Amino acid sequence: xxxxxxxxxxxxxxxxxxxxxxxxxxxxxxxxxxxxxxxxxxxxxxxxxxxxxxxxxxxxxxxxxxxxxxxxxxxxxxxxxxxxxxxxxxxxxxxxxxxxxxxxxxxxxxxxxxxxxxxxxxxxxxxxxxxxxx
Numbered sequence: 685x686x687x688x689x690x691x692x693x694x695x696x697x698x699x700x701x702x703x704x705x706x707x708x709x710x711x712x713x714x715x716x717x718x719x720x721x722x723x724x725x726x727x728x729x730x731x732x733x734x735x736x737x738x739x740x741x742x743x744x745x746x747x748x749x750x751x752x753x754x755x756x757x758x759x760x761x762x763x764x765x766x767x768x769x770x771x772x773x774x775x776x777x778x779x780x781x782x783x784x785x786x787x788x789x790x791x792x793x794x795x796x797x798x799x800x801x802x803x804x805x806x807x808x809x810x811x812x813x814x815x816x817x818x
Contacts, residue, residue, distance in 0.1 A: 687713070687804060688755045695741060695750060698800045706750070708799045709741040712790050713806070715763065720770040721779055736786045737766035738793070 691711050698707055717733040739762035741755070766786075773779045794801045 685756075687759060687806065688752055690804060691739075691741075691759070691802065692750065692752060692755050694800070694802050695755075706743050708743050710790070710793050710799050710801045711739040711741070711759070712736050712801070712803045713739070713759075713763075715766055717770060717779065717783075720767055721773050722771050723773065723775055723779070735766065735770070735783045736790060737762050738786070738790055739763075740799075 691709070694711075695706075695709050698709065714734045714736050717735055739758045741758060769782055770779075773782055790801070793799055
């Protein structure tokens, strides 16, 4: 819910900056791959294993409105698609390709300049509370 409020506020502030015109917006988040890819990972493997995924607010889509429920749906659908893609990866080459394609897609959109792009990270559900550093 916090992520939804942040993105809604960012879209709203972009509207004010553009003198009342609603612009398309992309919102990049990261998701841990642990427990989502179908290939076996050692339980004690260390290092960051994450993948970015992109949610899009398109102004040409008449179903997209600046309501919290609509923004929640956009974020949820993007994450579900990313999780679905993860379950289809069966080896490390598939995972590598999936992650690099996600970054490539985001940077291509970022360079267009036609879309307001935002990056957001949250450490919730990243497993840091389960880590034993001692």
